[in-house]
Amino acid sequence: MDLTIKVWRQKNRKEKGKMVSYNVTGISQDSSFLEMLDILNNDLITKGEEPIAFDHDCREGICGMCSLYINGQAHGPSRGVTTCQLHMRMFNDGDTIHVEPWRSVALPVIKDLVVDRSAFDRVQHAGGFISVNTSGNSQDANAIPIEKNDADKAFDAAACIGCAACVATCKNSSAMLFVAAKVSQYAYLPQGQVERKERVQNMIKQMDKEGFGNCTNTGACEIECPKSISIDYISKMNREYLSSSFKLDK
Numbered sequence: 001m002d003l004t005i006k007v008w009r010q011k012n013r014k015e016k017g018k019m020v021s022y023n024v025t026g027i028s029q030d031s032s033f034l035e036m037l038d039i040l041n042n043d044l045i046t047k048g049e050e051p052i053a054f055d056h057d058c059r060e061g062i063c064g065m066c067s068l069y070i071n072g073q074a075h076g077p078s079r080g081v082t083t084c085q086l087h088m089r090m091f092n093d094g095d096t097i098h099v100e101p102w103r104s105v106a107l108p109v110i111k112d113l114v115v116d117r118s119a120f121d122r123v124q125h126a127g128g129f130i131s132v133n134t135s136g137n138s139q140d141a142n143a144i145p146i147e148k149n150d151a152d153k154a155f156d157a158a159a160c161i162g163c164a165a166c167v168a169t170c171k172n173s174s175a176m177l178f179v180a181a182k183v184s185q186y187a188y189l190p191q192g193q194v195e196r197k198e199r200v201q202n203m204i205k206q207m208d209k210e211g212f213g214n215c216t217n218t219g220a221c222e223i224e225c226p227k228s229i230s231i232d233y234i235s236k237m238n239r240e241y242l243s244s245s246f247k248l249d250k
């Protein structure tokens with residue numbers, strides 16, 4: 001495949017960026033999207049030009065690092081996959097492909113296609129943890145009965161990889177789907193009960209502080225989420241938030 005790749009190039013946080021056009025030739029349909037970028041970068045390095053900066057780590061849909069807006073869609077045209085799982089067979093020979101970073105005030109561009117996602121880390125640190133003992137001396141997890149539906153819901157919520165496609169896709173730059181997944185993951189399990197009330201309060205407080213927008217129920221986040229996290233978790237988080245506001249047992 002021969003392709004024209006239009007990529008957002010930006011030197012650093014302060015300087016203005018712009019779309020720059022590159023030609024790549026001889027790309028296999030079986031290549032991943034990131035492998036195609038690797039080949040483009042090898043060409044640039046050979047020519048003595050600066051390679052394109054982009055985030056990646058596991059390259060198997062686990063870490064959530066690869067975060068590209070491809071032809072106006074978070075993680076590109078395939079559903080339920082991350083950018084590293086996207087293959088070039090989704091495109092046609094001769095295509096022009098636009099590649100941009102996530103766009104959100106809370107996720108500023110650091111360089112080219114790399115954004116600063118430390119806002120997500122701070123939201124996670126505000127409550128995405130448990131304090132119960134899970135060391136070798138603790139009770140065997142299998143000895144704690146958990147209702148099947150609750151276990152399934154916790155497991156599905158835990159599939160969130162923190163990629164921030166939901167924020168990039170949302171017209172309000174809302175992080176509600178991400179935060180809802182994290183809050184719900186613990187709220188459905190006995191191990192998450194100790195900090196249950198504080199967790200939802202603190203994570204939402206930090207989310208607002210970071211400058212993420214509000215949810216207006218458009219549902220775009222659910223469609224673009226590579227892990228198909230349901231917006232039902234946002235309803236769950238809203239219920240958690242409301243009930244945690246009544247401090248009757250404190």
Ligand code: SF4
Pocket residue numbers: 159160161162163164165166167177178181224225226227228229
């Ligand atoms: S909810 Fe989905 S889109 Fe949002 S951070 Fe988690 S995995 Fe990514």
Ligand code: FES
Pocket residue numbers: 055056057058059060061062063064065066082083084085
């Ligand atoms: S590189 Fe880890 S999810 Fe894509």
